[in-house]
Amino acid sequence: MDDLEARLKRLMLDGLDGDANAHRQLLSLLSQRLRAYFARRMSSASADVEDLVQETLLAVHLRQSSYDRAQPFSAWAFAIARYKLIDHLRRRKIRETAPLGDAEEFLAAELVSSDDGLDLTRALRTLPPRQQALIEDVKVQGLSLDEAGAKAGLTAGAAKVALHRALKLLAERMRRADA
Amino acid sequence: MRTHELIEALAADARPVPPAAPPRWLALAAAAGAAIALVLVLAWLKPRPDLSEAARGGFFWVKAAYTAALGLAGFWATERLARPGVSARTAALVAIVVVAAFEILAMLQFAPMDPSARLGALRGASWQVCTRNIVVLAVPMTLICLWVVRQLAPTRPMLAGFGAGAFSGAVAATVYGLHCTEATFVFVGVWYTLGVAASGLIGALIGRFALRW
Numbered sequence: 048m049d050d051l052e053a054r055l056k057r058l059m060l061d062g063l064d065g066d067a068n069a070h071r072q073l074l075s076l077l078s079q080r081l082r083a084y085f086a087r088r089m090s091s092a093s094a095d096v097e098d099l100v101q102e103t104l105l106a107v108h109l110r111q112s113s114y115d116r117a118q119p120f121s122a123w124a125f126a127i128a129r130y131k132l133i134d135h136l137r138r139r140k141i142r143e144t145a146p147l148g149d150a151e152e153f154l155a156a157e158l159v160s161s162d163d164g165l166d167l168t169r170a171l172r173t174l175p176p177r178q179q180a181l182i183e184d185v186k187v188q189g190l191s192l193d194e195a196g197a198k199a200g201l202t203a204g205a206a207k208v209a210l211h212r213a214l215k216l217l218a219e220r221m222r223r224a225d226a
Numbered sequence: 227m228r229t230h231e232l233i234e235a236l237a238a239d240a241r242p243v244p245p246a247a248p249p250r251w252l253a254l255a256a257a258a259g260a261a262i263a264l265v266l267v268l269a270w271l272k273p274r275p276d277l278s279e280a281a282r283g284g285f286f287w288v289k290a291a292y293t294a295a296l297g298l299a300g301f302w303a304t305e306r307l308a309r310p311g312v313s314a315r316t317a318a319l320v321a322i323v324v325v326a327a328f329e330i331l332a333m334l335q336f337a338p339m340d341p342s343a344r345l346g347a348l349r350g351a352s353w354q355v356c357t358r359n360i361v362v363l364a365v366p367m368t369l370i371c372l373w374v375v376r377q378l379a380p381t382r383p384m385l386a387g388f389g390a391g392a393f394s395g396a397v398a399a400t401v402y403g404l405h406c407t408e409a410t411f412v413f414v415g416v417w418y419t420l421g422v423a424a425s426g427l428i429g430a431l432i433g434r435f436a437l438r439w
Contacts, residue, residue, distance in 0.1 A: 063243045071237035078229050101232050106379065106439070108236040112247045113309045113379035126310030130381040134438065150311075162229035171227055185238045186231035192238045210239050222439070 051076075051154050056120040063111060074104055078162070081128055084153050088132060095135065098166040098221075103131045105218040125150040134222075170220035178213035185210065249305050251374045256301065256397050259367020263401040266363055271405040285409045292414060293399040295324045296422055300393030304371065307386040308378035314389065321392075325419060332415035350408040353417055359405075360421025361428065364391070364398035368429050372436055380437045387433015388426040395425025 055076060061069035081100045089096055106127055114123050129147055171179060177199055184195035196206025244250075267273060280286045303317035339347060350356075371390035380386035399418050408414065 062240060063245075065240055065242035067237045067240035070240040071233055074233045074236055075230070078233065097229060101227070101229055104229070104232060104236065108239065110379040110439075111243045112377075115309055115312060116245060118309075118312055122311035123309070124311075126381050127379060130310065130379075164227055164229060164232075167227045167232060182235050186227070186234040195238075207239070207241070210235070211241075214235065214239055 052119060052121050055124075059114065059120045060116065063114070063116070070108075074108065077107065077124060078104060080124075080153060082162070084125075084128055084148065085132060088147070095139075097162055097164040099131055099135055100162075101164040101167045102135075102218070102221055103128050105214065105221065106131060109215060109218055119150075121150045121154055125153045128153065166221050167217070170217050173220050174213055174216055178209060178216070181206065181210055182213055182217075248308055248374075248378055249301075251377070252301060252305055252308075252371065252393075255367065255370040255374045256297070256393070259364075259370055259394055260397050260401055262366040263363040263398045264404075267401055267405050271359060271402075273404045274407045276407070277404060280407070286403065288411075289403045289406075289409075289414050289418070290400055292324070292328050293396050293403065293418060293422070296321060297393060297396035297400060299324055300389060300396050300422075304375065304386065304389035304393045307382060307389045308375045308380050310379050310381045314385070328411070328419075329415050332411035335411045347410045347412050348416065350410065350413045350417075352406065352408060353413070356402075356406065356408070356413075356417035357421040357424060360395060360399045360402050360418065361424050363402055364394040364421070364425040365428070367394035367397055368425060368432070372429065372432055375433075376437055376439065379439065380433070383437035384430045384434045386437055388430035390433065391429020392422050392426030394429065395422035398425065 055073060058069045058073035058076070062073055078100055081103050082096060085096045085099045089099075107124060110127070114120075132147070171182065174182070181195055181199055181201075184190045184198060185192055190198070192206050192210060193203050196203060196209070199206070199209075201209060274280060299317055299321035303314045303321065306312050306314035306317055336344060336347065368391045371394055372387060375386050375390050399421055402418075402421075408417075
C-alpha cells in the first residue's frame with residue numbers, strides 16, 4: 048500500500064508539472080480506487096457510483112492547486128472523495144448506512160467494474176455546442192487538443208482555455224443536476 | 227459518458243500548477259481587504275486626530291501586534307482549512323494561545339484596578355460601536371477570502387468560513403486601530419476579540435452555503 052501511495056504521489060507531482068501522461072495514469076488508477084470506495088458505501092444505488100467517481104475525478108483535476116506537495120497524496124484524494132460522498136448523500140437526503148472509512152481502506156478496497164456515468168452525459172448536453180464538440184473530439188475521437196481546437200477554428204491557446212472552461216462548467220452543472 | 231473518456235479529456239487539460247498558489251491568493255485577498263478597510267477608515271470613521279502622536283506610544287503598537295498576530299494565525303488556519311486532508315489544529319492552537327495571552331494581560335491590568343474605575347476601563351468611550359465597526363470593516367475582505375477559499379477545496383465549509391471570517395476580522399481590527407483611541411488591555415481584549423469572533427461567525431454562516439463545491 049505504501050508502494051501505491053508512493054506511485055500515486057509521484058504521478059501527482061509529475062502531473063502538477065504539466066505531464067499529461069502522468070496525469071492520465073494518476074486519474075486512471077484513482078478511478079479504480081474511487082469506484083471501490085464508493086461502491087462499498089452505496090450498495091443500494093450502484094448507478095450513482097460512477098456519477099460520484101466522475102464528479103470526484105473532475106474535482107481532483109480542477110482543484111489540484113489545493114494539494115500541498117508535502118502531504119501524502121492519498122490523504123488529499125481521500126478527503127475529496129469523502130467530501131463528495133457526504134455532499135452526495137446530503138443532496139440526495141440518503142442517510143449514510145456504512146461508516147465513511149479511512150485513507151488506508153481507501154487504497155486497499157477491492158476493485159469493481161462498469162464505468163458509465165449518466166449525470167456527466169446529461170451535464171455535457173447542457174454545455175454550449177462548441178464546448179461540447181471540443182470535449183467529444185478530445186475524449187471520444189482521440190484527437191489531440193490542438194487538432195480538436197483546429198477543427199473548431201480555435202488556436203492552440205484558445206482551445207486550451209476553452210477546454211478548461213468547459214470542464215469547470217461541467218463540474219458545476221453535474222453537481223447541480225441532482226440538487 | 228464513460229470514465230475513461232472523461233480521463234482523456236482531463237489529461238488533455240493537464241497544465242503546470244504553480245506550487246504556492248493558495249497562500250499567495252490569500253495574501254492578495256488580505257492586501258485587497260486591508261486596502262478597502264483603510265479607505266473605509268479614512269472616508270467614514272476618520273483616523274484618530276492624534277495619530278502621529280499615538281504612533282509614538284507603546285499601546286498603539288500593542289493593539290496592532292495583538293490583532294496582527296491573530297491575523298497571521300487566521301491566515302495560517304484558513305490556508306490549512308482550504309485544503310483537503312490537512313489539519314488546521316496547530317494554527318487554531320496558536321490563535322487560542324494569542325487570545326489567552328492577551329486576556330491574561332487584560333486580567334493583570336483589570337484586577338488591581340479600583341472597582342469604580344473598572345466599568346470605565348471596560349467600556350472606554352466606544353464600547354457600543356467598536357465590535358460593530360470591526361465587523362463592518364471586515365465584510366469586504368471576508369467576501370474576497372471566501373471566494374478564494376471556494377476556488378480551493380474546503381471539505382469543512384463552516385470551519386473554513388469561520389477561518390476566513392476571523393482572518394478578515396483580525397486584519398480589519400488592525401486597520402481599525404488607526405481610528406480607535408482606546409488604550410486599555412481589557413477594552414481591546416473584550417471588544418476587539420469579539421469583533422474578530424463575530425466576523426468569524428459571519429464567515430461560518432456564509433461559508434456553510436457558499437463553500438460547497
